[in-house]
Amino acid sequence: MLWLLLTGLGGTAASLAVPLVVQRVVDGPVARGDAYGLLLLGALALLFGVVEALLIFIRRWTHAAAAVGLEAAIRDDLYAHLQRLPVSFHDRWQSGQLLSRATSDLGVIRRFLSFGLIYLVVNTITYVTVIAMLLRLYWPLGLVVAASAVPLFVFARQFARGYLWASRALQEQQGDVATLVEETAVGLRTIRSYGRSRFMAGRFADEIGELRDIAIDKAGLLSRASAKFDLVPNLTLAVVLVVGSIAVAGGELTIGRLVAFASLQLLLIWPVESLGWIIANGQESMTAADRVFEVMDTRPAVTDTPRARTVEPGPGRVVFDDVHFSYPGTTQQVLRGVDLEVRPGETMAIVGVTGSGKTSLVSLVPRLYDATAGRITLDGTDLRDIRLDCLRGLVGVAFEEPVLFSMSVRENITLGAPGATDAQIADALAVAQAGYVYELPWGLDTRIGEQGLSLSGGQRQRLALARAVLARPHVLVLDDPLSALDVHTEALVDDALARVLKGTTALLVVHRPSTIALADRVALLADGRIAAVGTHSELLATVPTYRAVLAAETTPAHGS
Numbered sequence: 001m002l003w004l005l006l007t008g009l010g011g012t013a014a015s016l017a018v019p020l021v022v023q024r025v026v027d028g029p030v031a032r033g034d035a036y037g038l039l040l041l042g043a044l045a046l047l048f049g050v051v052e053a054l055l056i057f058i059r060r061w062t063h064a065a066a067a068v069g070l071e072a073a074i075r076d077d078l079y080a081h082l083q084r085l086p087v088s089f090h091d092r093w094q095s096g097q098l099l100s101r102a103t104s105d106l107g108v109i110r111r112f113l114s115f116g117l118i119y120l121v122v123n124t125i126t127y128v129t130v131i132a133m134l135l136r137l138y139w140p141l142g143l144v145v146a147a148s149a150v151p152l153f154v155f156a157r158q159f160a161r162g163y164l165w166a167s168r169a170l171q172e173q174q175g176d177v178a179t180l181v182e183e184t185a186v187g188l189r190t191i192r193s194y195g196r197s198r199f200m201a202g203r204f205a206d207e208i209g210e211l212r213d214i215a216i217d218k219a220g221l222l223s224r225a226s227a228k229f230d231l232v233p234n235l236t237l238a239v240v241l242v243v244g245s246i247a248v249a250g251g252e253l254t255i256g257r258l259v260a261f262a263s264l265q266l267l268l269i270w271p272v273e274s275l276g277w278i279i280a281n282g283q284e285s286m287t288a289a290d291r292v293f294e295v296m297d298t299r300p301a302v303t304d305t306p307r308a309r310t311v312e313p314g315p316g317r318v319v320f321d322d323v324h325f326s327y328p329g330t331t332q333q334v335l336r337g338v339d340l341e342v343r344p345g346e347t348m349a350i351v352g353v354t355g356s357g358k359t360s361l362v363s364l365v366p367r368l369y370d371a372t373a374g375r376i377t378l379d380g381t382d383l384r385d386i387r388l389d390c391l392r393g394l395v396g397v398a399f400e401e402p403v404l405f406s407m408s409v410r411e412n413i414t415l416g417a418p419g420a421t422d423a424q425i426a427d428a429l430a431v432a433q434a435g436y437v438y439e440l441p442w443g444l445d446t447r448i449g450e451q452g453l454s455l456s457g458g459q460r461q462r463l464a465l466a467r468a469v470l471a472r473p474h475v476l477v478l479d480d481p482l483s484a485l486d487v488h489t490e491a492l493v494d495d496a497l498a499r500v501l502k503g504t505t506a507l508l509v510v511h512r513p514s515t516i517a518l519a520d521r522v523a524l525l526a527d528g529r530i531a532a533v534g535t536h537s538e539l540l541a542t543v544p545t546y547r548a549v550l551a552a553e554t555t556p557a558h559g560s
């Protein structure tokens with residue numbers, strides 16, 4: 001950046017020197033008919049020209065590395081920050097808006113840092129220097145040129161205000177379009193199967209149309225402002241030429257001085273003309289920076305407390321102690337005083353009607369969210385007192401919606417256990433009944449498509465289950481991980497899973513009675529509290545609500 005600035009200033013100084021040489025050429029060698037003097041001054045002008053060209057070359061050469069380097073560094077910070085932000089942040093934000101901030105907004109900022117900002121500094125210094133030189137050459141005309149800054153200032157202010165609004169609108173709209181593209185790509189099957197392709201295309205056309213309209217309005221603002229900016233120096237030049245010629249005729253000014261004056265003034269045309277573009281670029285990057293900082297300034301809500309420490313794996317007792325929970329930014333109390341003890345090595349099934357808060361309850365264990373009141377302990381230590389990376393190493397999770405990344409099968413499975421051997425992977429795959437991966441074209445090294453879309457729902461769930469099991473977690477959280485499996489495969493997985501669950505403390509959100517059989521005990525969640533805890537048969541015999549919940553969950557699952 002320093003190189004950019006120094007070469008920018010050096011180049012401008014060289015170009016400003018040329019008119020002063022011209023003045024001396026006209027008033028000296030040309031007036032006297034001195035050929036040798038002309039050659040000398042001509043060579044000097046050439047030297048300045050060469051120096052300017054060299055500096056421009058260095059500036060262009062260094063600019064890419066500086067600007068692209070800055071952009072990459074900011075993008076890196078933004079991505080790292082997004083990883084630290086809690087799940088609740090991502091619940092609230094459309095991914096397209098994040099995408100446009102990480103891509104197009106950073107591009108706008110880069111353009112400003114590499115061009116706009118440099119030209120703003122260089123052009124301002126050029127402007128002030130030229131005005132000072134003009135005042136020195138012939139002050140009455142110098143004052144005329146200086147006064148032309150007043151209308152420029154007024155136009156610039158008007159333009160800046162209008163443009164700020166338009167830039168923000170354009171960037172928001174770009175985010176909305178990115179969101180729509182992302183949603184369409186992810187939901188393509190649903191859109192196709194409902195025959196809504198044309199409807200979605202129409203919606204996209206509307207959004208794109210709005211983007212186009214804002215962009216055209218914005219371009220209109222810039223072109224109107226540029227025309228005004230253009231007019232001012234050209235009108236001033238006309239005044240200078242007329243008044244200057246009269247002054248030369250009256251003997252107050254030499255021709256050489258007038259030529260130098262006019263040449264210097266021509267050097268002002270570019271800084272003034274570029275003003276519109278620089279302001280536009282500045283306003284765009286200001287709104288882009290605002291948008292990036294909306295993300296950067298969001299403090300991660302789930303973080304390590306100063307007391308947080310690394311703990312050694314203990315027996316694995318998980319205790320919920322009067323746990324209350326509402327999602328950030330909402331008033332609805334999802335959990336209202338949950339008391340539950342999961343004993344070491346025990347598998348506890350969580351059962352409740354749809355929307356009763358089962359997923360919310362188990363999300364608190366790996367601290368995807370923090371309880372709003374009460375506490376959860378692991379072997380007697382409050383979860384908030386365990387370092388996050390340690391806690392997440394101890395707790396393995398598989399959710400109903402399995403997310404697979406655009407990587408090989410092996411990389412997907414070993415996400416939580418990067419050093420796992422092939423034998424360990426084979427064991428995990430066997431538990432999850434996911435042996436089908438060996439039949440894929442490149443076996444474990446097969447790259448699976450975006451979100452594993454080339455696999456079936458059941459296949460994806462089994463991979464996600466293998467991933468959770470492979471990490472040999474101390475506490476396993478399984479949120480209905482078998483919902484997409486057919487009855488036969490589920491039975492096979494259940495058998496294998498039963499062996500894994502034997503030695504592990506587990507929380508299992510389940511709907512189907514067949515999976516409940518895996519659990520040692522069952523907790524019934526109702527009205528944000530644990531209404532009953534016991535073995536499946538105890539609850540069946542003594543708790544009518546339990547029977548009702550299971551009946552309600554079983555009916556659609558078995559399609560009868």
Ligand SMILES: Nc1ncnc2c1ncn2[C@@H]1O[C@H](COP(=O)(O)OP(=O)(O)OP(=O)(O)O)[C@@H](O)[C@H]1O
Pocket residue numbers: 091327330334352353354355356357358359360361
């Ligand atoms: N990210 C979120 N932000 C705000 N509210 C949420 C969020 N996720 C869930 N909720 C609300 O919290 C309540 C409990 O949802 P949760 O997903 O925990 O229920 P569940 O028992 O797991 O349901 P299901 O059996 O259908 O999976 C619901 O009323 C839901 O609307």
